[in-house]
Amino acid sequence: MKLENLNPDNYEAELILKSQKLKNLFSDSTMPELEIFSSEKSHYRMRTEFRVWHEGEDLYFYMFDKENQKNIRTDQFLPASLLINQMMISLMNEIRPNHKLRHKLFQVDFLSTLSGEILVTLLYHRQLNTEWIDEARKLKEKLSLNFHVNIIGRARKQQIALDQEFVIEQLNIAGKMLTYKQVENSFTQPNAKVAIKMLEWAQEITKKSKGDLLELYCGNGNFSIALAPHFGKVLATELAKPSVEAAQYNITINNIKNLQIIRMSAEDFSDAMAEKREYTRLKGIDLKSYDCQTVLVDPPRAGLEVNALAFVQKYQFIIYISCNPYTLLENLNILSKTHIVRRFAMFDQFPYTDHVECGLYLEKIQ
Numbered sequence: 620m621k622l623e624n625l626n627p628d629n630y631e632a633e634l635i636l637k638s639q640k641l642k643n644l645f646s647d648s649t650m651p652e653l654e655i656f657s658s659e660k661s662h663y664r665m666r667t668e669f670r671v672w673h674e675g676e677d678l679y680f681y682m683f684d685k686e687n688q689k690n691i692r693t694d695q696f697l698p699a700s701l702l703i704n705q706m707m708i709s710l711m712n713e714i715r716p717n718h719k720l721r722h723k724l725f726q727v728d729f730l731s732t733l734s735g736e737i738l739v740t741l742l743y744h745r746q747l748n749t750e751w752i753d754e755a756r757k758l759k760e761k762l763s764l765n766f767h768v769n770i771i772g773r774a775r776k777q778q779i780a781l782d783q784e785f786v787i788e789q790l791n792i793a794g795k796m797l798t799y800k801q802v803e804n805s806f807t808q809p810n811a812k813v814a815i816k817m818l819e820w821a822q823e824i825t826k827k828s829k830g831d832l833l834e835l836y837c838g839n840g841n842f843s844i845a846l847a848p849h850f851g852k853v854l855a856t857e858l859a860k861p862s863v864e865a866a867q868y869n870i871t872i873n874n875i876k877n878l879q880i881i882r883m884s885a886e887d888f889s890d891a892m893a894e895k896r897e898y899t900r901l902k903g904i905d906l907k908s909y910d911c912q913t914v915l916v917d918p919p920r921a922g923l924e925v926n927a928l929a930f931v932q933k934y935q936f937i938i939y940i941s942c943n944p945y946t947l948l949e950n951l952n953i954l955s956k957t958h959i960v961r962r963f964a965m966f967d968q969f970p971y972t973d974h975v976e977c978g979l980y981l982e983k984i985q
Contacts, residue, residue, distance in 0.1 A: 625697045625698065625971050626971075627660035627661050627697075630657075630658075630660045630970060630971075633970070633971065634655070634657055634967060634970075637965075637967070637973070637975060638653060638655050638965055640973075641653065641944060641965055641975060641977070644944055644945070644948060645944075645948060645951075645963075648948070648951060648952075648955065648960070649955070649959070649960065650960055650963050651960060651961065651962060651963050652963070653963050653964070653965055654820070654962065654963065654964040654965070655964075655965050655967075656813060656816040656817070656820070656964060656965065656966045656967065657967050658810055658812070658813050658967040658968070658970045659812055660970070661697050661698070662697070662698070662699065662700050662701045662704070663698060663700070663810045663811075663812065663813070663970065664698045664699050664700060664703075664809050664810060665700055665703075665730065665731050665732060665733070665788075665807070665808075665809055665810070665811045666728070666729060666730045666731065666807065666809050667696065667698070667699045667703060667728075667729055667809075668726060668727065668728040668729070669681065669682065669693060669696075669707075669726065669727055670682070670683070670690075670725065670726050671724050671725055671726060671727060672690060672692070673721070676715075677715070678711065678714065678715045678721055678724075679692050679693075679694060679711065680692070680693045680694065680696075680707060680711065680727065681693055682696075694707065694708070694711075695707065695708075698970070698971070699729070699731075700731045702731040702732075702735070702737050702766075703729045703731050703737070705765075705766075706729060706731075706737055706739065706762075706766060706768070707729075709762060709765065709766070710727070710739060710762065713758055713761055713762065714758070717754060717758075719750055719751060719754045720741070720751070720754050720755065720758060722743075722745065723743050723744040723745040724741055724742070724743055725742055725743065725744055726741075726742040727739065727740065727741055727742070728740040728742070728803075730786055730801065730803060730807070731786070732786050732787070732788040732789075732801070732811070733788065733789065733790065733811050733812075734786075734787065734788055734789040735767050736767045736768075736769075736786040736787055736788070737766055737767065737768050737769075737786065738768070738769050738770075738771065738784070738785070738786050738803055739762075739768060739769070739770050739771070740770075740771040740772075740773055740803055740804075741755075741770065741771070741772050741773070742773045742774070743772065743773065743774045744774070745774060746774050746775070746777060747772045747774050747777055747779055751772060751779075752772075752779060752781070755770055755772060755779075755781055756781060758770065759781055759782075769781060769782050769783050769784075769786070771784055771803055780803075784802060784803045785800050785801060785802045785803060785865070786800075786801050787799070787800055787801075788800075788801050788807075788811070790811065790814070790815050790818070791815065792815060792818050792819060792822065792845050793819050793822055797844060797845060797873055798869065798872045798873055799839060799840075799841065799844075799865075799869050800839065800865040800868045800869055800872070801839065801865065802839070802861045802862070802864075802865050804861075805838075805839070805859065805861045805862050805865065806838055806859075806862070807838075807839070807841075808841065808968065809968060809969075810967075810968045810969070813966050813967060813968050813976075814841070814968075816966060817940070817966050817976070817978065818841070818842065818845040820964055820966075820978060821842055821845065821846055821915075821938060821940075821978070822845060822846060822849065824938070824961075824962055824980045825846055825849045825850070825913065825938070826849055828849050828850055828912070828913055828936070829912060830850065830851060830910040830911060830912035830913065831850050831851050831852040831853065831854065831909045831910050831911045831912070831913075832846060832847075832849075832850040832852075832853045832854070832911060832913050832914075832915060833853075833854050833855070833909070833911040833913070833914045833915070833934070834853065834854075834855040834856070834914070834915040834916075834917075835855075835856050835885035835888065835914070835915070835916045835917075835918075835927070835931075836856070836857065836885055836916060836917050836918055836919075837855035837856060837857045837862075837866060837880065837917075838857060838859075838862050838866070838917070839862050839865040839866050839869055840855065840865070840866035840869045840870060840878070840880065842915055842917065842938075842940070843855045843866070843878055843880075843915075844869055844870065844873050844875055844878065846915070847875050847877055847878050850877070850913070851877065851910065852877045852878075852879070852909060853877055853878040853879070854879050854881070854906075854909055854911065855878065855879070855880050855881070856880075856881045856882075856883055856884070856885055856888045857880065857881075857882060858882065858883060858884045858885075860882065863880055863882045866880045867880060879904065881900060881901065881904065882900060883898060883900050883901075885916075885918075885927055886924070886926060886927060889926055889927060889930040891906070892906060892930070893930070911934065912934060912935040912936060913934060913935065913936040913937075913938065914931050914934040914936070914937055914938070915937075915938040915939075915940070916931060916937070916938070916939055916940070917940040917941075918941070919942075920942055920943040920946065921943075921946060922941070922943060922946030922947060922949060922950045923950050928950060928953050928954065931954075932953075932954065932956075932957045932958070934983070935982065935983045936980070936981065936982055936983070937954065937958060937979070937980070937981040938978070938979070938980055938981075939954075939977075939978070939979040939980075939981065940976070940977070940978050941976070941977045941978075941979070942968075942974070942976055944975055944977050947977055947979070951979070954981060957983060957984060958981035958982060958983050958984060959981065959982055959984055960979055960980070960981050961980045961981065961982050962978070962979065962980035963977075963978075963979060964977065964978035964979075965977055965978075966978065
């Protein structure tokens with residue numbers, strides 16, 4: 620992201636240009652009309668990180684400008700949520716004169732929510748001791764006068780969470796409030812208001828679905844929980860332990876009765892469904908009792924590998940959420956042999972950058 624490009628007055632023009640580039644990229648494929656979901660022009664990022672610069676008695680956040688090879692002081696940051704911007708000022712005012720908190724501090728990570736909670740992670744090039752813990756607790760006490768805040772300290776092979784290492788987010792999805800536990804250092808959608816639009820889009824395309832839903836790479840249950848009411852049952856897989864634990868919490872807090880999370884990779888699950896191997900993690904789960912006609916995938920930037928592609932091609936409907944349109948196009952070249960694209964969406968998760976989030980809804984060719 621180039622800081623000089625952060626001009627809200629240019630947002631609409633940049634969105635049009637970005638959407639046109641996406642259309643051009645898929646011009647050789649048979650695609651429906653692109654649905655475009657815009658972002659807020661400013662204060663849209665719920666999480667961000669800043670390096671910390673020490674200059675005599677001064678201390679401040681900075682970002683590195685790769686193009687000009689220089690540090691840029693960043694006291695406020697237009698893309699970050701208002702809550703993060705407010706915390707940036709208050710946090711730095713408290714840490715700057717405090718030697719025990721600022722000593723060898725090199726980075727601060729923020730995770731904020733629309734519901735008003737914020738998590739602050741302080742990263743150090745030194746081991747943290749009881750003195751640091753005492754000062755960090757005093758810091759939290761002061762900040763808590765104005766913020767719903769929790770603090771984590773990190774150093775090499777060390778993590779200290781003063782109280783908790785997560786925030787609780789609440790999202791209004793099509794008039795229903797859903798609650799999500801979001802864990803520090805685990806993946807969450809960075810642009811919460813666009814994430815709401817993604818979930819509502821997925822709900823809209825599945826409102827008349829039949830059978831059950833399978834989701835691979837489910838994270839903290841973001842999509843599974845929102846889509847569960849539209850299916851008989853939902854079976855979801857995720858490998859990362861913190862995400863699985865958060866998903867189990869989210870299932871309970873949202874009172875979802877028809878969703879089962881399995882901790883395993885998408886590749887291993889594919890092998891299990893093909894009966895290539897048996898897995899102890901699947902004991903007690905009757906896979907044959909599921910009538911999964913729809914599969915949802917939200918893979919990493921590398922997209923789906925060959926075996927996973929072959930696996931999802933077996934399903935009547937595919938919902939493909941992608942953070943990389945180039946690998947999505949590569950995957951679509953294979954998926955289009957068995958499926959036709961019924962819906963094509965662009966979600967502007969990352970304004971003022973070339974990055975774009977896409978959504979496809981595919982139906983098997985009869």
